Amino acid sequence: MKFFVDTANLDQIKEAYDLGVLDGVTTNPSLMAKEGIKGKEKQYQHYVKICDLVQSDVSAEVISTDYEGMIKEGEELAALNPHIVVKVPCIADGIKAIKHFSNKGIKTNCTLVFSLGQALLAAKAGATYVSPFIGRLDDIGDDGIDLVAKIVATYRYYGYATEVLAASIRNVTHILQCVEVGADVATCPLDAIKGLLNHPLTDSGLAKFLADYKKVNG
Numbered sequence: 001m002k003f004f005v006d007t008a009n010l011d012q013i014k015e016a017y018d019l020g021v022l023d024g025v026t027t028n029p030s031l032m033a034k035e036g037i038k039g040k041e042k043q044y045q046h047y048v049k050i051c052d053l054v055q056s057d058v059s060a061e062v063i064s065t066d067y068e069g070m071i072k073e074g075e076e077l078a079a080l081n082p083h084i085v086v087k088v089p090c091i092a093d094g095i096k097a098i099k100h101f102s103n104k105g106i107k108t109n110c111t112l113v114f115s116l117g118q119a120l121l122a123a124k125a126g127a128t129y130v131s132p133f134i135g136r137l138d139d140i141g142d143d144g145i146d147l148v149a150k151i152v153a154t155y156r157y158y159g160y161a162t163e164v165l166a167a168s169i170r171n172v173t174h175i176l177q178c179v180e181v182g183a184d185v186a187t188c189p190l191d192a193i194k195g196l197l198n199h200p201l202t203d204s205g206l207a208k209f210l211a212d213y214k215k216v217n218g
Helices: 010-019 029-034 040-054 067-080 092-103 116-125 134-139 144-158 172-181 190-195 200-217
Strands: 002-006 024-026 058-061 084-089 108-113 129-132 163-166 185-188
Touching (some): 010 190, 058 108, 067 092, 084 092, 092 108, 092 116, 108 116, 116 129, 129 144, 134 144, 134 172, 144 163
Parallel strands (some): 002 185, 024 058, 129 163
16 A cells, blocks of 8 residues: 655645655645645645655645646646646536546546546546545545545456545554555545554563663673
8 A cells, every 4th residue: 555645735745755754745735724835836846845855746726626627727736737636626627627637647536536437437537536524524424434445446347547546544553444445545644644653562562672672782
């Protein structure tokens, strides 16, 4: 499974990259706002900085909700860097835009997916990635991981090339559940990825090794 970090923070992206496990980055307008990056030009410059840093897929989200606006904005984003993946909401005009981008060889990430039907339409339109939101479904009492499992099974059964990019991941448990159901990608906060390192037996074992070494070597 590939790991994407879900942030617009360059320091966090670099830390994830230096860890040696980073496969890409996802961003959205909320994450850009969190970093205080205002204005289209500055946001576009920031996307390029991220692409230059990771040299792999970087999802950049359109803010238009109509077909013509998505096409204009998506083509501008795609022209910034070959690693840009145009992130499009799963609405009717978004599906139409994904088909357009697919025909032009532009990678896409269909976001805000909350049902198998939405995921099916995104794959048929040629989306590169589809992003089911696990945490937000859990928040309303639904089962986000179950949706990921159903999408994975459907894509494999019908042979769709679209990758399942599990999003809205809140913790280590979510990541491990995504592994179990066969998600292609998990996009997570950096802390969740680093949390995979934690185990009390690792800590106690390392402490014992160091203590034993000190006994022998002083």
